[in-house]
Structure formats: C-alpha cells, structure tokens
Amino acid sequence: MFKKLITPLEKLKAPFNLYIIVFWLLMVLGVWFAATSGQKHLIPSPAQVFKGFSDLFAEGLVTHVGSSLALCFQSVLYSIIVSLIVVYLSPLPLLKPLAAMISKFRYLPLTGITYYFTVFFQTARGMQIAVLVVFMSTFFITSLLSVIKDIPNEEFDHARTLKCSRWETLWEVIVKGRLDYVFDVLRQNLAIVWMMIVTVESILVAEGGLGVLIKNNDKFMNHGKIFALQIVILILGLLIDVFLNFCRKSLFRYSKF
Amino acid sequence: MPYSIKDTILYVENLSVAYDGKVIIKDINFTEKDIHREDVVTGQVIAILGRSGRGKSTLFKALTGLVKPTSGQVLIRDIKNSTETDIKAKMVEEGDVGFVDQKYTLFRNKTILQALKFALRTSNLSEAEKQSKIETYIKEWGLEKVKNQYPNELSGGQRQRTAVIEQIFSSGNYMIMDEPFSGLDVGNVEDVKRSIHKIGEDHTLNTVIFSTHDIELAVSLADSIYVIGYPTINGKLENYGTIVGHFDLKAMHIAWQKFGASHLQLVEQIKTLMLNS
Numbered sequence: 148m149f150k151k152l153i154t155p156l157e158k159l160k161a162p163f164n165l166y167i168i169v170f171w172l173l174m175v176l177g178v179w180f181a182a183t184s185g186q187k188h189l190i191p192s193p194a195q196v197f198k199g200f201s202d203l204f205a206e207g208l209v210t211h212v213g214s215s216l217a218l219c220f221q222s223v224l225y226s227i228i229v230s231l232i233v234v235y236l237s238p239l240p241l242l243k244p245l246a247a248m249i250s251k252f253r254y255l256p257l258t259g260i261t262y263y264f265t266v267f268f269q270t271a272r273g274m275q276i277a278v279l280v281v282f283m284s285t286f287f288i289t290s291l292l293s294v295i296k297d298i299p300n301e302e303f304d305h306a307r308t309l310k311c312s313r314w315e316t317l318w319e320v321i322v323k324g325r326l327d328y329v330f331d332v333l334r335q336n337l338a339i340v341w342m343m344i345v346t347v348e349s350i351l352v353a354e355g356g357l358g359v360l361i362k363n364n365d366k367f368m369n370h371g372k373i374f375a376l377q378i379v380i381l382i383l384g385l386l387i388d389v390f391l392n393f394c395r396k397s398l399f400r401y402s403k404f
Numbered sequence: 405m406p407y408s409i410k411d412t413i414l415y416v417e418n419l420s421v422a423y424d425g426k427v428i429i430k431d432i433n434f435t436e437k438d439i440h441r442e443d444v445v446t447g448q449v450i451a452i453l454g455r456s457g458r459g460k461s462t463l464f465k466a467l468t469g470l471v472k473p474t475s476g477q478v479l480i481r482d483i484k485n486s487t488e489t490d491i492k493a494k495m496v497e498e499g500d501v502g503f504v505d506q507k508y509t510l511f512r513n514k515t516i517l518q519a520l521k522f523a524l525r526t527s528n529l530s531e532a533e534k535q536s537k538i539e540t541y542i543k544e545w546g547l548e549k550v551k552n553q554y555p556n557e558l559s560g561g562q563r564q565r566t567a568v569i570e571q572i573f574s575s576g577n578y579m580i581m582d583e584p585f586s587g588l589d590v591g592n593v594e595d596v597k598r599s600i601h602k603i604g605e606d607h608t609l610n611t612v613i614f615s616t617h618d619i620e621l622a623v624s625l626a627d628s629i630y631v632i633g634y635p636t637i638n639g640k641l642e643n644y645g646t647i648v649g650h651f652d653l654k655a656m657h658i659a660w661q662k663f664g665a666s667h668l669q670l671v672e673q674i675k676t677l678m679l680n681s
C-alpha cells in the first residue's frame with residue numbers, strides 16, 4: 148500500500164484520495180499546535196489567532212470585508228468592461244497595437260503611478276477605483292487577448308462559410324462564442340486582483356477595508372490578528388474563485404473545462 | 405449507364421495558391437459539367453485524392469473563397485441570375501460554396517436547433533417554413549434526440565451531420581467536404597455515404613466535392629476523380645501540388661454502379677499514380 152502512495156501516476160481507489168487530504172490537514176494543524184506550544188514561537192498559536200478573530204469582529208471585520216468586496220466588485224466591473232471593449236476591437240488592424248501595448252503596461256509598478264491619480268481624483272474611493280481599473284485592465288487584457296489568439300482558424304472559416312460578414316464573425320465567434328471564457332479570465336486573475344485591492348486599500352486609505360485592517364495591525368505587531376486576517380483574506384479569495392466557476396458552469400452548459 | 409452532359413457548373417482556371425511566398429498548389433485547371441440521367445435526379449460527386457500535404461485542403465479553401473488565389477480563378481454558376489437558356493457564371497465568394505472541414509467545426513455555443521436556425525437567418529422563408537424545414541432535416545438525418553445539445557455533447561458523426569445540414573441551408577448547390585470519412589467507424593462511414601447520395605438526389609445541380617485517403621471509397625462513390633500530387637517535370641519531382649490525373653468514371657462506364665472488377669483496376673491505377681506524386 149505504501150509503495151503505491153509514492154508511485155508516480157498511480158491511481159488510488161475512491162476514498163483514499165480523501166483520506167490523504169484529511170491526513171495533510173491534520174498534519175498542518177498538528178504542526179501548528181506543536182510548534183506554538185512552547186513559550187517562544189514565531190507564529191501565533193491557534194488560541195491567539197482565535198482571539199484575533201474575535202478582536203477583529205469587535206473592530207468591525209464584517210464592515211471592512213463588505214467595503215473590500217464592494218471595491219472589488221466595482222473596480223472589476225469597470226475594468227472588465229474597459230478590457231472587453233479594447234479586446235473586442237483588437238481584431239481591427241488599426242487598434243491591434245493598442246491592445247498589445249496596454250497589455251505590456253502590466254509590468255509598471257503600481258506604487259510609482261498612484262501619484263498621478265491623486266491629481267485627478269478628489270475622493271480616496273474614486274482614486275482607489277481608478278488605480279485598480281487601470282492595473283487590473285492590463286492583466287485582463289493580456290488574458291483576453293490570449294483567449295482570442297487560441298481560437299482555431301476553423302471557427303472563423305466556419306462562420307464565413309455561413310455568410311457571416313466580418314463584423315458578424317467577430318460577434319458570433321469572438322464575443323458570443325467565448326463569453327464563458329470571460330468568467331474564467333476573471334477567476335484566473337483573481338489572485339492578483341485580490342492582492343492589488345488589499346495593497347491599494349493600504350496605500351490610498353479610504354473607507355476602511357481589509358487593507359486598512361492589515362496596515363493598522365501591522366503597526367502593533369499583533370500576530371494573532373494579522374494571522375486571522377490573512378486567513379479571512381485567503382478564504383474570501385477562494386470563495387470568489389468557487390463562485391465565478393459556479394457562475395460560468397451554470398450560465399454556460401457547454402463550458403466544460 | 406446513359407447520361408447526357410449539360411452546361412458547366414464549375415470552372416477552375418490556372419489556379420494557384422501561395423502562403424508567404426511558398427507555392428502550395430499551382431496550374432490547377434478543370435471543368436465540371438451538369439450531368440443528367442433519365443428518370444434519376446443526379447448531382448455531381450467529385451473526389452479529390454492525393455497524399456498528405458499535397459494541397460487538397462488548400463485547394464478546397466480556394467474553391468470556397470476562404471483563401472484568395474495567388475493567380476487564376478474559380479467560376480461557379482450564378483444560379484440566381486441564370487435561366488434555362490441564359491446561364492451566367494460568377495467568381496466564387498465566401499458562403500457560395502458549403503464547406504465542412506476536417507474537424508466538423510460548429511459554433512461551440514449553439515445547440516443543433518440554434519445552429520440550424522442561424523444557418524437559415526438570411527433565407528427568405530417565413531418563420532413557420534424555417535421551423536418546419538429544420539424539423540424535417542433533423543428527423544431525416546437522425547438528430548431528433550440530440551437537437552438541444554451543444555457540439556461538445558455530440559458524437560463525431562452527429563457533429564458532422566449538423567455541419568452538413570448547416571451548409572445545405574446556407575449555401576447553394578455546392579458542397580465541399582474535407583476528409584469526411586476520417587476518424588469515423590463503419591456505421592458512420594455508411595451515414596456519410598448516404599448523406600452524399602442524398603445531396604446528389606436532391607437536385608441535378610447539386611455538386612459534392614470531397615477528399616479522402618480511401619481510394620476504394622472514392623471509386624465507389626464518385627463519378628469524377630482528381631488526383632492531386634507533386635508533378636514530375638523534366639524528370640524532377642516538384643514540390644507543389646497540381647492535378648496529376650483525372651478519371652471520369654462516367655466516360656469509363658463505371659459510375660453509379662456496383663463495385664466490380666473495373667473499379668478495382670482503377671483503384672490500383674490511382675494507387676500507383678499517388679505513390680509517384
């Protein structure tokens with residue numbers, strides 16, 4: 148049995164994969180308890196983290212989470228609209244370089260640019276959204292461009308044989324034919340988007356949010372709270388990931404990847 | 405079997421296609437005419453044979469107007485503006501000629517019903533007529549049970565049949581199928597043969613052109629066979645495709661007949677020709 152566990156490409160019977168997952172979870176928890184049982188320890192103990200949670204609730208964790216989610220939703224919405232317009236028009240030879248260029252801007256560091264936004268936006272919230280939209284768009288555009296690039300030539304030819312005009316081909320094959328991929332692009336970029344949100348919230352402080360919580364608690368070196376906060380951020384991110392996948396699969400029955 | 409030759413329905417002259425300066429096919433010339441037989445509606449079934457990479461698919465793209473030829477032209481009958489006595493020709497354009505590619509590509513986001521409706525979007529039929537036309541085809545082609553399914557929920561054979569009907573709905577009398585028999589099991593092969601016959605029996609002007617690697621199948625199905633291969637010029641084998649042989653099975657008196665000894669002889673002849681080109 149043990150030999151099977153370390154054999155490459157070996158397939159185990161049904162419940163065993165689950166047992167292995169449970170084993171690892173217990174291991175992680177066990178190591179955590181063991182490593183933090185002494186007097187001096189680098190990471191906070193489960194009890195400290197638990198206390199961190201209740202402190203966070205007292206500080207209005209729910210409101211902060213709500214604020215971050217609202218910021219996330221708003222900026223992702225604007226950003227995906229901008230990105231889709233740019234990408235859907237990228238098959239026009241005149242606009243092709245534009246999309247490619249915006250995609251390259253993702254290498255610009257976030258912090259250096261934020262100054263310019265302060266000039267244009269009065270409210271901190273507006274500024275947060277603007278910064279996020281600009282940066283997210285570079286990532287969305289990159290992914291969306293590669294979705295288009297991966298469309299087999301046969302699909303365009305197929306539309307053309309059915310007497311589709313060029314614009315109709317664009318509409319049928321690129322826009323309608325790949326709508327489900329938009330959800331996947333959102334999901335795949337979620338990790339970076341989520342990180343950006345927390346960062347932007349802590350740089351451009353507005354109405355709170357998880358970024359502000361991290362920043363404030365960083366100063367006091369409250370490890371229990373910081374750890375608890377990290378867990379909250381991780382779980383939220385994973386939940387959005389699952390939610391987006393669920394949306395894609397239930398909205399588009401044919402979307403099986 | 406007695407038959408008569410009417411007017412030209414496909415005229416290909418000096419056709420050549422080059423990709424990025426590399427000549428793929430060159431000097432392609434052929435003419436196909438409308439065939440009539442007494443008491444039987446007879447379309448034209450043309451097979452294109454040739455080894456891999458000789459340019460069969462490229463020729464098809466030129467014949468369907470999907471690729472602009474580097475030189476030469478493809479003329480088809482201008483059905484709309486022709487009359488019995490005054491037949492007009494036109495240069496082929498996208499959508500004039502139905503094309504089912506090797507992968508039976510469909511819209512991934514349309515069910516069979518939606519796809520067929522889309523294929524009829526520009527037709528002059530009324531909504532009710534469209535509906536009944538779709539229903540008729542779906543029944544006749546055995547797609548009733550799967551009509552609400554998406555391409556990735558269909559078998560290869562079902563996808564192919566859908567692709568064929570789409571093209572019948574959208575294009576005129578011309579249909580090109582690129583390797584329609586590849587990757588199908590025995591049952592599906594019979595299905596496709598039946599579809600090709602069905603198209604031919606529908607209208608005398610209907611013309612199906614298909615490519616295949618199965619020489620026997622081509623000989624048993626087609627009434628005209630072209631072999632595309634590399635020509636040998638001055639003792640040197642060139643590396644662009646062109647027509648290296650044409651077999652008119654009608655003139656050989658073996659079209660529309662049960663496969664026999666003369667068919668087998670032709671298979672051998674074509675095999676030799678292909679091996680040398």
Ligand SMILES: Nc1ncnc2c1ncn2[C@@H]1O[C@H](COP(=O)(O)OP(=O)(O)O)[C@@H](O)[C@H]1O
Pocket residue numbers: 423428454455456457458459460461462463
């Ligand atoms: N879009 C293309 N660009 C460049 N070369 C191509 C393209 N399509 C086909 N070719 C080349 O043209 C030749 C003929 O290909 P094809 O027409 O697919 O042959 P066949 O269908 O007979 O196998 C091959 O050498 C292939 O590599």
Ligand SMILES: [Mg+2]
Pocket residue numbers: 460461462582
């Ligand atoms: Mg081919």
